[in-house]
Amino acid sequence: MANRTKGRTTFEVGADGVAIITLINPPVNSLSFDVLASLKESYEQALHRDDVKAIVLTGAKGKFSGGFDISGFEVLQGGKKEQPTPAAKPADILTDILEAAKKPSVAAIDGLALGGGLEVAMACHARISTPYAQLGLPELQLGIIPGFGGTQRLPRLVGLAKSLEMMLTSKPVKGQEALALGLLDAVVAPDQIEPLGEAREIFKFARAQARKQAPNLKHPLVCIDAIETGIVSGPRAGLLKEAEAFRELVPSDTCKSLIHVFFAQRGTTKVPGVTDLGLAPRQVKKVAVLGGGLMGSGIATALILSNYPVILKEVNDKFLQAGIGRVRANLQSRVKKGKMSQEKFEKTMSLLRGVLDYESFKDVDMVIEAVIENVSLKQQIFADLEKYCPPHCMLASNTSTIDLNLIGERTKSKDRIVGAHFFSPAHVMPLLEIVRTKQTSPQVIVDLLDVGKKIKKTPVVVGNCTGFAVNRMFFPYTQAAILLVERGTDLYLIDRAITKFGMPMGPFRLADLVGFGVAIATGMQFIENFPERTYKSMLIPIMQEDKRAGETTKKGFYLYDDKRKASPDPELKKYIEKARSISGVAIDPKFTKLSEKDIVEMIFFPVVNEACRVFAEGIAVKAADLDIASVMGMGFPPYRGGIMFWADSLGSKYIYTRLEEWTRLYGEFFKPCAFLAERASKGAPLSAPVEQAMSRL
Numbered sequence: 001m002a003n004r005t006k007g008r009t010t011f012e013v014g015a016d017g018v019a020i021i022t023l024i025n026p027p028v029n030s031l032s033f034d035v036l037a038s039l040k041e042s043y044e045q046a047l048h049r050d051d052v053k054a055i056v057l058t059g060a061k062g063k064f065s066g067g068f069d070i071s072g073f074e075v076l077q078g079g080k081k082e083q084p085t086p087a088a089k090p091a092d093i094l095t096d097i098l099e100a101a102k103k104p105s106v107a108a109i110d111g112l113a114l115g116g117g118l119e120v121a122m123a124c125h126a127r128i129s130t131p132y133a134q135l136g137l138p139e140l141q142l143g144i145i146p147g148f149g150g151t152q153r154l155p156r157l158v159g160l161a162k163s164l165e166m167m168l169t170s171k172p173v174k175g176q177e178a179l180a181l182g183l184l185d186a187v188v189a190p191d192q193i194e195p196l197g198e199a200r201e202i203f204k205f206a207r208a209q210a211r212k213q214a215p216n217l218k219h220p221l222v223c224i225d226a227i228e229t230g231i232v233s234g235p236r237a238g239l240l241k242e243a244e245a246f247r248e249l250v251p252s253d254t255c256k257s258l259i260h261v262f263f264a265q266r267g268t269t270k271v272p273g274v275t276d277l278g279l280a281p282r283q284v285k286k287v288a289v290l291g292g293g294l295m296g297s298g299i300a301t302a303l304i305l306s307n308y309p310v311i312l313k314e315v316n317d318k319f320l321q322a323g324i325g326r327v328r329a330n331l332q333s334r335v336k337k338g339k340m341s342q343e344k345f346e347k348t349m350s351l352l353r354g355v356l357d358y359e360s361f362k363d364v365d366m367v368i369e370a371v372i373e374n375v376s377l378k379q380q381i382f383a384d385l386e387k388y389c390p391p392h393c394m395l396a397s398n399t400s401t402i403d404l405n406l407i408g409e410r411t412k413s414k415d416r417i418v419g420a421h422f423f424s425p426a427h428v429m430p431l432l433e434i435v436r437t438k439q440t441s442p443q444v445i446v447d448l449l450d451v452g453k454k455i456k457k458t459p460v461v462v463g464n465c466t467g468f469a470v471n472r473m474f475f476p477y478t479q480a481a482i483l484l485v486e487r488g489t490d491l492y493l494i495d496r497a498i499t500k501f502g503m504p505m506g507p508f509r510l511a512d513l514v515g516f517g518v519a520i521a522t523g524m525q526f527i528e529n530f531p532e533r534t535y536k537s538m539l540i541p542i543m544q545e546d547k548r549a550g551e552t553t554k555k556g557f558y559l560y561d562d563k564r565k566a567s568p569d570p571e572l573k574k575y576i577e578k579a580r581s582i583s584g585v586a587i588d589p590k591f592t593k594l595s596e597k598d599i600v601e602m603i604f605f606p607v608v609n610e611a612c613r614v615f616a617e618g619i620a621v622k623a624a625d626l627d628i629a630s631v632m633g634m635g636f637p638p639y640r641g642g643i644m645f646w647a648d649s650l651g652s653k654y655i656y657t658r659l660e661e662w663t664r665l666y667g668e669f670f671k672p673c674a675f676l677a678e679r680a681s682k683g684a685p686l687s688a689p690v691e692q693a694m695s696r697l
C-alpha cells in the first residue's frame with residue numbers, strides 16, 4: 001500500500017516547443033493513482049500552452065513504465081462494485097486526452113513498457129524504443145485483463161493473432177521485434193485488421209487453446225471477448241467492454257491470489273536478520289560443481305546459461321565425459337527448439353571446464369556439491385574443499401535430505417556452509433531452496449540469493465531439517481493418495497481430481513516420473529524422522545520388486561508407450577490388493593464414492609498440516625515463502641495463491657475439523673498439529689506471523 005500516494009510526472013518544455021513529460025515512480029515507474037493524475041495534469045498543460053507544439057512521453061531512469069501500480073489493486077478490490085472505481089478514469093484519460101490530443105505525441109520507450117505502461121504508450125500517436133526494451137501486456141498473469149485499452153489498441157497495431165499470443169502468454173517482445181510487428185510504428189487503421197470471417201477462426205482457435213491450457217481460469221476467455229467486441233463492434237464498444245470486464249475481474253479470487261503470488265515472490269528475498277543488515281553481495285566470478293550426474297549437470301547448465309564460468313569435477317574420466325555430455329544435451333535441446341543459436345551454444349559451452357582434481361579450485365568463489373546422498377562421502381568432500389578452496393569461498397551442498405551440520409562436521413568452516421537445493425531438472429525448475437544452519441553467515445546467504453537471482457531462480461531461504469520445505473510438503477501428498485487407494489478410491493480418479501484442481505499432474509503420475517527408487521529413498525528418510533505421522537504402505541516397494549519402477553521402466557502406476565504417453569493399467573489391482581492386505585485395511589465403501597472435492601481435501605489438508613509445522617518450527621520465515629515453495633517447487637496452482645493462502649481461503653477451523661474427524665476414523669496420519677489446532681481455536685489465519693520466540697532460526 002506504500003506506493004499508493006507515490007510518484008508523479010515532470011513537465012519540461014524545450015526551446016524547440018517539445019514538451020517532455022516524464023513518469024517518475026521508482027523502481028519501475030509504475031502507474032499509481034498519483035502518477036496517473038499527474039500525467040493528466042501535465043498533458044492538459046501541454047495541450048493548453050501555445051508554445052508547446054509536440055509532446056514526448058517517457059519514463060525516468062531508463063524505464064518507461066512497469067504498468068499499473070499493483071499495490072493499488074487492493075484499493076480497487078476493497079471498493080464497492082457499484083461505485084465508479086479510479087481505474088475507470090485512467091482508461092478515459094488515455095482515450096480522451098492522450099489519444100484524442102490535437103498535438104502530436106510520441107512515447108519514447110527505454111527499459112520496459114509493460115501492462116498499463118505499454119497501454120499509455122499505445123495511446124500516444126507514435127512510439128520509439130531502444131532495441132532491448134521489453135514491451136508487453138502481462139496482465140493475465142495477475143488474473144485480470146488489460147484495462148487501459150490494451151485489448152483494443154494492441155490488435156490494431158500488431159494484428160489479431162500476435163496480439164492474442166502476447167496477451168494470452170503474457171510474454172513481452174523486445175524493441176527490435178516490436179518494430180517489425182508494427183508496435184513501434186504509426187497506428188494501423190482498424191480496417192487493416194483481419195477480415196471478420198478470418199478473425200472468427202482465430203478467436204475460435206484462441207478460445208480452444210485457452211480452455212485447454214487453463215480450464216479453471218475465466219479471465220483469458222474474458223480477454224478474448226473484449227478483443228472480439230472491439231473487432232466486431234468498433235473500438236468504442238471494445239473499450240467499454242474492456243472497462244466493464246476489468247472492473248469485474250479485479251475483485252476476483254483469481255486476481256487476489258495472483259497478486260499475492262506476485263508480491264510473495266518478490267518477498268522471498270527479504271529475510272529478516274539477513275537482508276536488512278546492509279550487506280552487499282560479493283562478486284562470484286567462478287563456480288565449481290562437484291558431480292556431473294543429473295543434478296550436477298543441470299546446475300552447471302543453469303550457471304553457464306547465466307554466464308558463470310564453471311568447473312565441473314568428477315571422479316574419473318568416464319563420469320566426467322558423461323557429465324559434460326549431459327550439459328551439452330541440455331543446451332542442444334534449446335538449440336533444437338530454436339531458443340538458442342549455434343553460436344551462443346558454443347560460447348556457453350566454452351564456459352564449462354571438466355576436471356578430475358581440486359587443482360583449479362584455488363580461485364573459485366563458490367562450490368556446489370551434487371554427489372550421491374552419502375554422509376561420509378560428503379563429509380570427506382567438504383573437508384577437502386576447506387583445504388583447496390580460498391577462505392572466502394561459499395561451500396554449498398545440493399543435498400535434499402542430509403543434515404548440513406553433519407555434512408560440515410569435519411570442517412572449521414561452518415559459517416560458509418549452506419544448502420543450495422535445486423529441483424530436477426535444475427536448469428528448468430524455477431525454485432532454489434537456500435538452506436541455512438544456525439552457523440551459516442548472513443553474508444553467505446546474501447551472496448547465494450544474488451547468484452539465485454542471476455541464474456533466474458526464485459530463492460526461498462529455509463532452515464535445516466529433513467526435507468526442508470518442499471519435500472516435507474510433498475511427503476504427505478503422496479502418502480495421502482496411497483492411503484485413499486488402499487481404502488478403495490480409484491487411483492486414476494485421484495490423479496484426475498488433482499489435475500482438475502490445477503496441479504500439473506496427479507500424485508501417481510508424479511511418482512512414476514520421479515521414479516520409485518527416489519520415492520522409496522526419500523520415504524525412508526521420513527519414516528526415520530517422522531514415524532508418528534507416516535502412512536506405512538508397501539504399495540510402491542511391492543511394485544518395484546516386480547520391476548515396475550515408474551516411467552524409466554515403462555511401467556509404474558501407468559503404462560508408457562515410446563512417446564511417453566501414459567495409459568492406465570488394469571494389472572494394478574493385484575498390487576493394490578496385496579498392499580491392502582499387508583496394511584490390514586479393508587475397502588471402505590465411503591472411499592469408493594469420494595467426490596472430487598473430498599479427494600482434493602484429503603490429499604491437500606495433510607499437506608497444509610505439514611506446511612503449518614514447517615512454518616511453526618521456523619523452517620520457513622513467512623507463510624508466503626511456503627506459498628512460493630508450493631507454487632514453484634510442487635506445481636501448486638498460482639491462481640490459488642499457494643498452499644497457505646489457499647488454506648486460509650477455506651479457513652483454519654474447517655481444515656482442523658476435517659483433519660480431526662479423519663484422525664478419529666483413519667488414524668494419526670491426519671492428526672492436526674498443535675499450530676493448526678491453536679489457529680483454529682482462535683479462528684486465526686494460518687498465514688499470520690508466528691511469534692518470534694517460536695522460531696528456530
Ligand SMILES: C[C@H](O)CC(=O)SCCNC(=O)CCNC(=O)[C@H](O)C(C)(C)COP(=O)(O)OP(=O)(O)OC[C@H]1O[C@@H](n2cnc3c(N)ncnc32)[C@H](O)[C@@H]1OP(=O)(O)O
Binds near residue numbers: 027146
Ligand atoms: C490497467 C492495466 O492494464 C493493469 C496493469 O498494468 S497491471 C500491471 C502490469 N504490469 C506487470 O505485470 C509488470 C509486473 N512487474 C514485473 O514483471 C517486474 O517487476 C519487472 C519486469 C517490471 C521488473 O523486474 P525486476 O527488474 O526483476 O524487478 P522486480 O524485483 O520484479 O521489481 C522491483 C520492484 O518493483 C515492484 N514492482 C514492479 N512492477 C510493479 C508494478 N506494476 N506495480 C507495483 N510495484 C511493482 C516490485 O514489487 C519490486 O518491489 P520491491 O523491490 O519492493 O520488492
